[in-house]
Amino acid sequence: DAGVIQSPRHEVTEMGQEVTLRCKPISGHNSLFWYRQTMMRGLELLIYFNNNVPIDDSGMPEDRFSAKMPNASFSTLKIQPSEPRDSAVYFCASSLEAGGTWGTEAFFGQGTRLTVV
Amino acid sequence: GNSVTQMEGPVTLSEEAFLTINCTYTATGYPSLFWYVQYPGEGLQLLLKATKADDKGSNKGFEATYRKETTSFHLEKGSVQVSDSAVYFCALSDFTGGGNKLTFGTGTQLKVEL
Numbered sequence: 001d002a003g004v005i006q007s008p009r010h011e012v013t014e015m016g017q018e019v020t021l022r023c024k025p026i027s028g029h030n031s032l033f034w035y036r037q038t039m040m041r042g043l044e045l046l047i048y049f050n051n052n053v054p055i056d057d058s059g060m061p062e063d064r065f066s067a068k069m070p071n072a073s074f075s076t077l078k079i080q081p082s083e084p085r086d087s088a089v090y091f092c093a094s095s096l097e098a099g100g101t102w103g104t105e106a107f108f109g110q111g112t113r114l115t116v117v
Numbered sequence: 118g119n120s121v122t123q124m125e126g127p128v129t130l131s132e133e134a135f136l137t138i139n140c141t142y143t144a145t146g147y148p149s150l151f152w153y154v155q156y157p158g159e160g161l162q163l164l165l166k167a168t169k170a171d172d173k174g175s176n177k178g179f180e181a182t183y184r185k186e187t188t189s190f191h192l193e194k195g196s197v198q199v200s201d202s203a204v205y206f207c208a209l210s211d212f213t214g215g216g217n218k219l220t221f222g223t224g225t226q227l228k229v230e231l
Contacts, residue, residue, distance in 0.1 A: 004160075033219070042223040043161075043206065056218065091160055093219075104210065105151075106219055108160035 004109035006092050012115045018080040021112045024073055025094030033106060034067055034077050035091040043091075049075065050097065082116045089113050119144045123207045123222035130197055130229050138192040138225045140181075140207035148209040150174075150183050150190040151219070155204045164192075164205070197229045 005024040013019050025032050034046040047057040049069045060067070064083070069075040079086055093106040124139040142148065149168045153161040165174030170185035179194045190207060207222040 043221040045218060045220070048218050093161075104149075105163045105166065108153075108162070110158075110160045 004092055004094050004107050006090075006109035006112050008112060009110065010113045010115075012117065013082055015083055015116055016081045017116075018078065019082045019086075019114060019116075021077045021090050021092075021114070023075045023077070023092030023109060025075070025092070026107055027073065029094035029096045029107075030072070031095045031097050031104075031106075032069060032075050033093040033095075034075070035093065036088045037091060037111070038088045046077070046090075079114075082114075084116045087115050119148070119209060119211065119220040121207050121209055121220055121222035123205075123225050126204075126224070126226040128225060128227050130227070132199055132229055132231055133196045134229075136192070136194040136197045136201075136227070138205055138207075138227070140190045140192065140222060142188050142190065142207070142209050144188075144209055144211055146211035148211040150181070151208040151210070152179070152181055152190070152192050153206040153208060153221075155206065155224070157203075161206060197227070199229045199231060202227055202229045 007022045030051050032049045036044045036046055046059045047067045048055050052069045065079055067077045089111045091108050091111045093108045095104045095106040097104050120143045122141050151166045152164040154164045155161045165176040167174040167183035170183055173182045181190050181192045204224045204226045206224045208219045210219045
């Protein structure tokens with residue numbers, strides 16, 4: 001398997017523009033996570049999907065952020081409008097959760113480095 | 118809620134030195150515990166895990182033991198190499214609140230010098 005695939009790897013955009021980050025989870029995985037990593041805050045969970053349904057979006061910082069998972073093999077994280085403080089590395093991760101399974105490993109993509117100028 | 122606290126970095130060691138990175142946690146349920154490693158420019162990779170009290174996770178010479186009495190999961194390695202230079206994250210997951218979400222510590226940067 002190719003692992004979790006994110007695109008683009010790097011994105012530079014101007015303040016106010018819309019940004020869309022994409023993620024393809026590992027085939028067969030039923031949980032998907034979006035994380036943001038910054039020097040100041042470390043790794044923050046933004047949103048968590050299970051079976052394509054958003055379970056917890058309490059980490060989404062503002063209404064400017066939205067995430068979708070239209071099917072089991074694709075998810076997007078959109079920022080509209082973008083601001084310089086959104087500059088960070090955004091990671092997507094996926095895992096396979098089965099009922100009563102403990103210690104499920106999450107597999108991470110290589111991340112998208114977003115710079116908003 | 119759940120939280121993970123790990124020692125501040127950066128940690129700088131000489132090659133072949135002994136490594137300990139401390140990690141303690143707070144959880145409302147019965148968590149599983151993980152150590153992830155992040156090499157420069159890459160995503161996180163699972164290093165080792167433990168799913169219940171007194172379990173020891175091990176991989177690539179690294180070890181960590183799930184200590185419920187002290188709510189700790191300290192990472193150790195007897196002899197580090199330059200190639201171990203990376204950022205190490207302690208994490209936990211449990212099903213409390215719905216779903217198997219990972220909560221991460223802030224990360225500890227390790228630098229190993231010759």
